[in-house]
Amino acid sequence: MTLESSSRDPFELDRLAEELVSRERLDDDDAPGHDLPIYVPLAHDNPYLTSDVFDVEAFLLSRSHTSLRDLRTELRDYLASLKEELVKLINDDYEAFISLSTDLRGEGARLERLKEPLGDLKTQILESKRELHVIQDAIQEKLEKRAVLREEKALLHLLLKLSESVTRLESLLLITSPEQDDEMQQSPLDDSRPMALNLTEDDRTRGNRAKHLGRVATEYTQLLYHASKARQENCVFVDEIQWRIDRVRSTLSSDLDHLFSSTLIALTDGKADGKISEIEKAKSTADLTECLRTYDSMGLWRDAEDVLRRDVVRRFSIFPGALAAPSSPLVPHTPFRSSTTPSSVAPSSALPPRTPYTPFTSFALKTPFQMNHGLGTAANSPYAHLLDDSEDPLARLYSQILRFVERDMIRIMGIAEKVSLRSVSAGRKDKSLVAALPAEKSNGEAADDGFEIMANVVWEEFGRAIMDELGHVVFAAGRPNEFRKHYETTQAFIRSLEFLAPSAHSVEAMRAHPIFSAFERRWQLPVYFQMRWKEIVGKVEEALSAPRVDLASATDKHSFASTQAAAVWVAISACWSAEVFIPELSHRFWRLTLQLLSRYKTWLSNSLIPDDKAAQVPAEKVTATSTPRSATPVEVPSAENAAAEDSTLRQYATTILDVRSMHMNLLTLWEQEISVMLPEAALEERVNTEETLQQSLAALTATTVSMSSHIVAILTKRCCDALLPVRSISSQFRAMANKQMPKEPSYFVSSILKPVKVFFGIGVGQGPGVSLKEHFLESYATDIFEAVAQRYVYHLTGMKKTEDSLRRLKKGKKSTFSLFGGGAAKDEDGKDEERIRMQMILDVEAFGKDGQSLGLSVDRSESFQSLTEMVHAVDLPDST
Structure with missing residues (x-):
């Protein structure tokens, strides 16, 4: 700005006016305007007219600013425009259509001339197609004939292999052929078959018997495979030689049983002097392993178990008078630690006096553990010390059974377990072979693959013998003390036997065995609990029959001042003591514990708890401004009333002390024993169980509130009298x-x-x-x-x-x-x-x-x- 302009306009009014105009213009632009409705004429792109379904209400609402008269006029104008456009389109297309018909004039004759050569071409193509079909059918017929011939040739080869395999097996097993049978029938000089085990030299020596039978079993397995393939083709030849296959199977099974039996006897009995050299022991073990492998490859697991049961286990007989007979020592083949070794079992005096011994946990199914197959396994069992009671004939019998199993069976079970695991990992079990075995071989057992010696041999024999021969003594629930001891000893025997099992699967199979289920059902645990219930509850009811609290004598060794509380505590402790408690009855003993607490609370409520009026404080609650009642006579306490009050004070003080002791002792018992002895359950269920105990104890403790009020009332009265x-x-x-x-x-x-x-x-x-x-x-x-x-x-x-x-x-x-x-x-x-x-x-x-x-x-x-x-x-x- 120049000096001249500034002199003419010293206050810059022009600039201020311009700014004011620009500011008003901006304000007008920013101010909200009131736009009038825009008139949109009807057109082809109107969304309401082009929709698939015409909505009248939506269309009318979109034209709400138009009156009905104007809307009608507008629609008529739009209709007229549509008609005009339609006529225009018809005129344009009609001209094109007329020109097209004029251009196609004479094209029909040309098309007819073009169709004539197409018929000849179609005829030639169809003729060629028929000739190709004829050639194709001829080739297919020849291929089918060749396939049939190929299959017949393969079947003939299969039948030849089948015949050769049968003949070879008969030769290996020294079975006479059908021709030899005919000759022997014509000249019957000797109808006895030479034993396949009475072999001469080379492959016929004793050391190669097991391997020889193993090769025969392999050949027999192939024979069964070929026979199953031929049977699928409905070959009559298989049915004709089926008797020879059955004879081979029975002969092989008989020879294998004979070899297995002789090997078992040689391995378990030894020589006449009871000694066996290490070389002979190694040979017998090798033969035993080969026999078990042969049984496993043939699927004859139950046959091997029958031989074991007959030749080994049944030699240890259990007869009705076994408990009364003098015990004879079972001499082991090799030295092993006795279960009475001090280093293996703690003395009975070292056991906690209040913690019951519970050897009934299913450790084999829930926690993995390492099985020891060496000597001395039974002595290492954590349950062996329960079987050390030399005064208990049942414990002595169980100890002899365990030593027998440890001496004669544990090595066999270990070898069988290894053979089964190896065969499973190698996938060598043939289901068709197992299916081909006769139905009578199963002996009613489950069709599980593999050896189950612990379940089907050891436990089945000893469990059945105990039930049949000693059941009237072992399972006698009429004498609860002896029954509890027999139950504990038997459970310790079962767990020690499980400790000798070669694997956890063997323990599972043993517990799933029908004999095991029948054995567990023989224990009449409800009868035992009923007798214990009468014994425990009878003593409590006898103590609670007194209407007043009886002070306990100084000779009673417990923390309770009254005989009633001591009797209830003794009853509750007896439920969880080692002499009474059985884990399978834990829920019943827990229910009885709560019932005893409730019974004690009821007795306190009916016998000792005073009325609310009697518990009130006799002193008048007055203030300095209250009106005195000088005319009220003062009751002079007599000697009888004082003695009655002293007795009441002693009764209530003793009861309150006993209730507190009961509360603390039960909580300690829960933490140290009951919570451990109850079966494992979900966390929520265990919390509910503990809450139930807390509620019962709270209800018992609540009974002392009125007693405390009555004690305060008596003492207040005496203080006010003074x-x-x-x-x-x-x-x-x-x-x-x-x-x-x-x-x-x-x-x-x-x-x-x-x-x-x-x-x-x-x-x-x-x-x-x-x-x-x-x-x-x-x-x-x-x-x-x-x-x-x-x-x-x-x-x-x-x-x-x-x-x-x-x-x-x-x-x-x-x-x-x-x-x-x-x-x-x-x-x-x-x-x-x-x-x-x-x-x-x-x-x-x-x-x-x-x-x-x-x-x-x-x-x-x-x-x-x-x-x-x-x-x-x-x-x-x-x-x-």
Whole structure:
């Protein structure tokens, strides 16, 4: 801006005007406008007209700014435009159509001329197609004939292999051929078959018998495979030689059984002197392994188990008088540690006295463990110490069975387990072979593959023998003590036997065996529990038949003061003791525990718990302004009432102590034993079980509330009775000859709270509630002190009102009496009032100190504060 312009417009009005105009223009642009509705004429692109379904309401709403008359006019105009466009389109297309028909004139003849050569071409193509089909059918027929010939040739080769395999097997097993059978029938000189085991040299030596039979079993497996393939083709030849295949199978099975039996006898019995060399032992073990491998490859697991059962296990016989017969030592083939070795089993005295021995956990199914197949396994079993009782004939019998299994069976089971695992991993089991075996070989067992010697041989024989021969002794539930001992010993035997199993699968198979299920059902555990229930509950009911608490004698070794609580605790402890508890009955014993607690609570409710009215504190809860009831007669306690109250105090104190002991002991029993002995369950179920116990204990503890109230009521009454001399202080001071200012509290103050001290045994030796002192002294003393302070206020208020009445009777004299007033009195009555007031102050202070000696905080007592204010008041207000 130049100097000249600035001089003409010193205030820059032009610039300000321009800015104002621009600002108003901007404001007008930003201001919201009121646009009028835009008229949109009807067109082909209108969305309401082009939709698939015409919506009248939506169309009318979109034209809401148009009146119906204008809308009708608009629609008619749009209809006229549509008609005009339609006529235009027809005219344009008609001209094109007319021109097309003119252009195609004469094209029909040309098309007919083009169709003539197409018929000849079609005829030639069809002729060629027929010739190709004929050639194709001829080739296919020749191929089918060649396929049939090929299959027949393969079948003939298969039948030849089948015949050769049968002949070769008969030769290997020294079975006479059909031709030899015919010759022998014509000249029957010797109809006996030479044993395949009586082999001559090379492959016929004793050391190669097992390998020879193994090769024969392999050949037999191939024979069965070929026979199954030929049987699928419905060959009659297979049916004709089936008898020879069956003869081969039976012969091979018989020879294998014979070899297996002789090997078992050589390995388990040894020589006549009981000794066997290591070389012979190794050879026998190798033959045993080869025999088991042959059994496994043929699927004859049950046959091998039958041989074991017949030649080994049944030699250990269990007869009805086995428990009464003298025990004979079972000499092992090789040295092994005895189950009585001190290093293997802890002495019985080292066992916890309260923790029951529970050898019934299913450890083999839930936790993996390492099986030891060496010697001394039974001695290492954690359950062996239960079978060391030399005085128990059943334990001795079980120990002999375990030593027998350990000596003669554990090596065989280990080898069989290894053979089965190897065959499974190699996939060498042929299901068709197993299916080809006769039905009678299964012996009713489950069709599981592999050896199950522990389940089908060891347990089946010994379990059935125990049930059949010793069942009347072992399973006799009529004698609960012997039954419990037999059950524990038998379960220890079963777990020790499981410890000898070669694998966890063997343990599972043993527990799934029908004999095991039948064996477990023979235990009449409900009958045993019923007898224990009668025994336990009978003693408790006998103790609870008394209507009052019976103090336990000093010779009883338990923490309960009454015989009733001791009987309930003994019953609960017996449920979980080693002499009574059985894990399979844990839920029933748990229910009985809760029932015993409920029965004890019911007895307390019916016999000891006082009525609510009797438990009320007899002291009147009055304040300094309440009206005294001087006309109410005071009940003088008699000797009988005092004795009855003393008995009640002892009863209730003993019961409260026993309930607390029951609560603590049961919680300890739950943590240390019950929670461990109950079966494993989900966390939520275990929490619910513990909550149930807590609820039962809470209900039992709740019964002591009324007892505590009644104890407080009796002690409060006695303390208030000791407070009665406070009413005669005024008359005593007025009648005294030597009227001096008091310096000590009254004689009765020290005896006000004495009933509390006597009850808790404070400074007076033993009291009925000395055991409750630690937990109940503060609460009891607080309630009693508060009630006594209220009664103290009541007596002082009554004294003041009595003096006021006497003062009003003195006519013509100015009332200058103030029991606790501080006014200067010059006459003798004023001096008496001052001495009475000082005596009251000393008594109240001594009463407070006595309460503090009980551990109370008297400053927090509202009644005591009111009492202190009353005796220190300058002038007590008139309440009339």
